Amino acid sequence: MGAGGLVVVNVYASAGENGSGNTTKSSPRNQIGQAMAAGAATIDCPDVSPRLRQVPDSARAEVDRELASLDQQVADAYQRLRNSAQAIRQDGDFADNAIMGPLKAKRTATIDRIAIAIGRTADRPQGLESLAACTLQAAGNQAGTGEGGENQNGQDPGPGNEEENPANSGQFGNGPFAADFVDITTVQPDVSSPQTQQNASLGKFTTDCGVNENKLYNSDNIIVAPGVDNGAHHTHDYVGNQANDAFAGDEDFAGGETSCQNQGDKSSYYWPVLRLQDGTKEFDADQPGGGAEGNTGRILTASQVTLEYVGNASSKVVAMPRFLRIITGDAKAFTNGTANANAAWSCTGFEDRQLTDKYPTCPEGSSVVRTSKFQSCWDGRNTDSANHRAHVAFTDPKTGACPTGFKAIPQLVQRLVYDVDAPSLNDNGRSSAFYAVDGFPEQMHKPITDHGDFVNVFDEQLMNTMVECINTGQECR
Known part of the structure; x- marks a missing residue:
């Protein structure tokens, strides 16, 4: 809390x-x-x-x-x-x-x-x-840095x-920093949505795949670095398909077990773990992707994971192709810039305020929320692309329409809730543990690097049910 x-x-x-x-x-x-x-x-x-x-x-x-x-x-x-x-x-x-x-x-x-x-x-x-x-x-x-190369005594902290x-450097020294946090109660509401058009698809389909109770973790990334151990350089949580590692192919996904309640959904949903930098030695404390690359502390399991598929504000949606791969957000946004940074942070009770470049500190009784909205326009041909982005796109933020040549597909909205205490400083200037998202070591654990990954392994029948549900304005599971 x-x-x-x-x-x-x-x-x-x-x-x-x-x-x-x-x-x-x-x-x-x-x-x-x-x-x-x-x-x-x-x-x-x-x-x-x-x-x-x-x-x-x-x-x-x-x-x-x-x-x-x-x-x-x-x-x-x-x-x-x-x-x-x-x-x-x-x-x-x-x-x-x-x-x-x-x-x-x-x-x-x-x-x-x-x-x-x-x-x-x-x-x-x-x-x-x-x-x-x-x-x-x-x-x-x-x-x-240029904002503070010396401490209050005029000494280089070194x-x-x-x-x-601790208030400025994080446990490993590569973040997070005090300046990476903001009190959510001081943030102004900023959420807006495109105006619904006559042909909009307003339904919603929800799949329940748990919160990674199976403790399936690895630092691979089958989308970006297939066949490469530790291709992500940070540890992922996995829900849904249990066969996901660096060497999984489409046949492995098709035959894999799933943590989803509806067994027709064998999709793989994964994201970088959130950690509390409290000195805990996790299983990966000395391993690449974990402590050896600055991802330290206790891995936090989300108290709630919500996976919803929603429609399009201006048109009906079509079925996603099986084995479609989508990455949302940018794990390197701190150095790449913000063009692909869209994962958002907030607090329960304050989700009309979404942050991309700050971690929220939540008032008592409120929990941290991570939200990722995935691209919902598909080029109609490819399940992946050379840069893992060109085959999908986001809708126009004002009209909700897809770019020319793209088709609207159900949009995955992933919401993760964590019961984590906000970091604070005591009278001696020492901090309680920061929380931070795992990331590439040079990305300094910045909140703007949060991201999500998805491989569609719905069976055809359930995918068609989803599409019908969304296009007819129903709420289904």
Whole structure:
């Protein structure tokens, strides 16, 4: 249950401000250097996958493996960055020479292999080489960044001192931070919906698949990185199909067991776990995807998982194709930008206020809510696409209509409720445990990186029942 709003104190002085209150100017390079030395910087690399509009089937497996290699390279470089604070203090060029330069060289070779693989049977993609170089990015408004490189005593908190600065650094040191939270009662209502048209489909179909009572976890991602162990670099909760791992194919899904009450729904629903950073050593505490990559603390099981399929504000819907794959949100939105960030955070009793870039702190008696609305327009041909996004789209936010050439399908709305105490600071400035979503290590556990994944494995009869229910305005299960 909620325990009141987060109390945020001014633990750090503003950038360039010393202990006596005097302010000095600092160059952007120095600010980044200070952030690196304090463990509050991350690595920003251009995402290659969105640039791949066409990948031949013959090259798909090789390209997926190389894309997964790019993710691993960034994770490894980020870990070296975190472990090199002393060297960075002593040598301002260390990060460029020992971390960023080698990372660019590895990415250049990997991107070239991707282009070669595609070029064997299709037009070789042009311009990918420009995506090899990465930059260093301050985490923003946290310990050691331009918003606070020193503590109240004018001292650099330094890397590895997250224990001394719990309000700003999180347990592992890569977040979350106090600035990542906001009191939901201070947020203005902001939810709007497109106006319903005459041909709208207003029904709703609900499937009950539990809350992952079976404790099915892994750090794979069958959509983005099929055939690659730890392709997600963070741990997922799974409900529905119990066969989901990195090596599952359509036949495995079709034959898998399901946690859904209606056995006609063998779909796979999965999302990054939410953790309470309370020092708990989970099963993955020392494993890739878990503690080895900064995803630490007690895994929280949702107290409620609601999976609803709703209609379209301007038209009837058609059946989803079996094995359709959809990703909503962006696990790399902190460095990629917000174009695909749409998962939302709120609190029970306050769901007319939805947040994408902040975690909510909820008043007593209220629980944290994560909501993901999936794309509900389909290109009518493909169950997946090279970048895992082009085959589906969102409706127009004003009219509810699908883009030209796309068909309206039932929209999955996933709602997760967690009974978790809000973090707060005591009189000594120490914080109770933060909660945070699992993520790629360089994404700093930012709330904007929340996302959801779905593989449709409804049988034909139940899918047709869903479509009829929605198109005729009924509420069904």
